[in-house]
Amino acid sequence: MANPDETMKPGRLLSRPDFLAVQKGLRLRGPYFLLEVLDRKQPDQPARVGFTVTKKQGNAVERNRMRRRLREAVRLSAVATGVTFRPGHDYVVVARRDCLNAPFDRIGAALVLRLAGGQGKPGKRNVPARQPAADMHNTNAPGQSPKGAQE
Numbered sequence: 001m002a003n004p005d006e007t008m009k010p011g012r013l014l015s016r017p018d019f020l021a022v023q024k025g026l027r028l029r030g031p032y033f034l035l036e037v038l039d040r041k042q043p044d045q046p047a048r049v050g051f052t053v054t055k056k057q058g059n060a061v062e063r064n065r066m067r068r069r070l071r072e073a074v075r076l077s078a079v080a081t082g083v084t085f086r087p088g089h090d091y092v093v094v095a096r097r098d099c100l101n102a103p104f105d106r107i108g109a110a111l112v113l114r115l116a117g118g119q120g121k122p123g124k125r126n127v128p129a130r131q132p133a134a135d136m137h138n139t140n141a142p143g144q145s146p147k148g149a150q151e
Contacts, residue, residue, distance in 0.1 A: 009046070009078060010046060010047040010048060010049045010074070010078060010085045010091070011046050011047065011048040011049070012048060012049060012050065013048045013049060013050030013090060013091075013092065014050070018048070018050065018090065019050055019052065019092055021038060021090070022036045022037070022038040022050070022090045022091070022092045023036060023092075024038065025037050025038030025039070025090070026038070028114040028117055030110045030113070030114055031096070031098055031102075031110065032095075032096055032098050032099040032102050032106070032107050032110050033070060033093050033094055033095050033096055033099055033107075033110070033111075033114075034093075034094040034096070035091060035092070035093055035094075035111070035114040035115075036091065036092040036094065037089055037090070037091055038089065038090045039086075039088065039089050040088050040089065040090060041088065042087075042088040043087050043088040044087070044088070045087060045088050046087055047084075047085035047086055047087055047088070047089050047090070047091065048089075048090045048091070049074055049085065049090075049091045049092075049093065050090070050091070050092045050093070051067050051070055051071060051092070051093050051095070052092060052093070052094045052095065053066050053067050053094075053095040054094075057095060057096070057097050057100075058097065058100065062100055063095075065100060066095040066099045066100050067095065069099060069100075069104065069107060070093050070095055070099065070107070072104075073104070073107045073108045073111050074093065074111065076108055077108060077111050077112055077115065084115075085115065093111075
C-alpha cells in the first residue's frame with residue numbers, strides 16, 4: 001500500500017526545456033527567492049519542482065548551501081503544512097543571495113506564503129512573466145526633441 005505522503009511528494013524538474021517552459025508562467029517574488037509556477041494542464045500528474053541558483057549568487061559552496069536549504073524548505077512545506085504543491089503544476093525556485101544567511105524558519109514561511117498566494121487568483125504579489133517593457137527612450141515621441149537636436 002502506498003504511503004499518502006509519498007503520493008503527494010513533488011517530483012523533480014531536471015531538463016533545461018522544462019525550466020525554460022516554467023519561465024513563461026506566473027512569477028511570485030519574495031525576499032529570499034523567486035517562485036515561478038506553470039500549470040501543465042495535467043491534473044492527474046504530480047507536481048514537479050526545480051531549483052536554480054545562478055553564479056552571481058556566490059561560489060559553488062554557497063550555491064550548493066542555498067540549494068540544500070531551499071530543497072529542505074520545500075520538503076518540509078510538503079510534509080508539515082497544509083499548503084501543498086498543486087498536481088499538474090511545475091515550480092522553479094530561483095534563489096536570491098539573502099537565502100544563504102536568512103533564518104530557516106523565515107525561508108519556510110516565505111515558501112508557504114508564496115504557495116498559498118500562487119494557488120488563488122492572481123493578486124498584487126503575482127506578476128505574469130515576461131511583460132513587455134514600455135519604451136522609455138522613444139526619441140520620436142511627440143513633445144520631445146531627438147537627442148542632439150537644437151531648438
